[in-house]
Amino acid sequence: MVRYVMLAVLLFFLGAEFVSAASRNPVVFTEELAPVHYTENGAIVGIATDIIRSIFKQVGLRPYILSYPWKRTYLNVLHTPGSFVYTINRTPDRENLFRWIGPILHKRTYLYRFASRNDIKVAVPDDLKNYTTVVILGYALTKKLKDLGLSPTRELIVTRNKQEQMRVFLKGRADLITGNEFTMARALVETGHCMDEVVPVLLMNEKGYYLAANKDTDPELVERLRLANTKIQQMGVVQQSIDRYMQPLQKTSGKPRHHTVTTRPSVTAHSGN
Numbered sequence: 001m002v003r004y005v006m007l008a009v010l011l012f013f014l015g016a017e018f019v020s021a022a023s024r025n026p027v028v029f030t031e032e033l034a035p036v037h038y039t040e041n042g043a044i045v046g047i048a049t050d051i052i053r054s055i056f057k058q059v060g061l062r063p064y065i066l067s068y069p070w071k072r073t074y075l076n077v078l079h080t081p082g083s084f085v086y087t088i089n090r091t092p093d094r095e096n097l098f099r100w101i102g103p104i105l106h107k108r109t110y111l112y113r114f115a116s117r118n119d120i121k122v123a124v125p126d127d128l129k130n131y132t133t134v135v136i137l138g139y140a141l142t143k144k145l146k147d148l149g150l151s152p153t154r155e156l157i158v159t160r161n162k163q164e165q166m167r168v169f170l171k172g173r174a175d176l177i178t179g180n181e182f183t184m185a186r187a188l189v190e191t192g193h194c195m196d197e198v199v200p201v202l203l204m205n206e207k208g209y210y211l212a213a214n215k216d217t218d219p220e221l222v223e224r225l226r227l228a229n230t231k232i233q234q235m236g237v238v239q240q241s242i243d244r245y246m247q248p249l250q251k252t253s254g255k256p257r258h259h260t261v262t263t264r265p266s267v268t269a270h271s272g273n
Helices: 003-021 048-059 070-079 125-130 140-148 163-169 183-190 218-234 237-253
Strands: 027-030 037-042 043-046 064-067 084-089 098-105 111-113 134-138 156-159 176-180 198-205 209-214
Touching: 027 043, 027 070, 043 176, 043 237, 048 140, 048 209, 048 218, 048 237, 064 070, 070 084, 070 134, 084 098, 125 140, 125 218, 134 140, 134 163, 140 198, 156 163, 163 176, 163 183, 176 183, 176 198, 183 237, 209 218, 218 237
Parallel strands: 027 064, 027 084, 134 156, 134 176
Antiparallel strands: 037 043, 084 209, 098 209, 111 176, 111 198
16 A cells, blocks of 8 residues: 555656656556566567557557556556546446546457366356356456455455466366466466367456547547547557467477366355355
8 A cells, every 4th residue: 555655646746747748658557467468578568559559540649559468557557637548448447537438359258177177067157156267356357246245355356467267277276267368368377278268157257448538648649549449449450469479389389298187175155154
């Protein structure tokens, strides 16, 4: 908490500098979430990063992108006038907190299980109370699962990032994991696995990723960026970026690695204290 208060104070004093810079190189916050946006050889790259750079280029701007853990990124954009954040899910709770540009990238978010775990049966959200799901701190889907009645002390295991989330899942400490067709494929390949080893059991969100602006961002600039995104979506830039980052994953995934899961006892909805 102290760290976030200090950050807020720092942003207050640097606010004018950020606003001034925004007219030339808008500050854009993000997080590490390969292959959508991540740091490689000191540069921030990824599917959505390519799209974001193309959108800003259309309006004659070059974004200054900073990557932090999600909770810090979210705090930064809320307290930095003229700044932006990507990628972010557009939810009712967030609707009035930002000015929205997008969607910039369409995706489908699922809960996945290992293909070998045929004992897991999920047909409706209420069935999730019988299992444990590993999620990421501060994500919109984490809040959605909590709103469905899942508890962080029982049915949910909350982790700090995708790497930690995958470690929990691969060790068999959770029955289910959240992800989409981009992030799940990359995380599996990075750990020596492939998409053939998991099965989507419940679609949670098929809305796209957005670029969002701090509420105090110039409305005229936001509108120009919206028009630029529309143009980018029609130019084939999005598919080119997807192919650039996803095709190498298909080539390196190879044969599924045999995976033995130590099955943990599933949660019984009405048992215990």
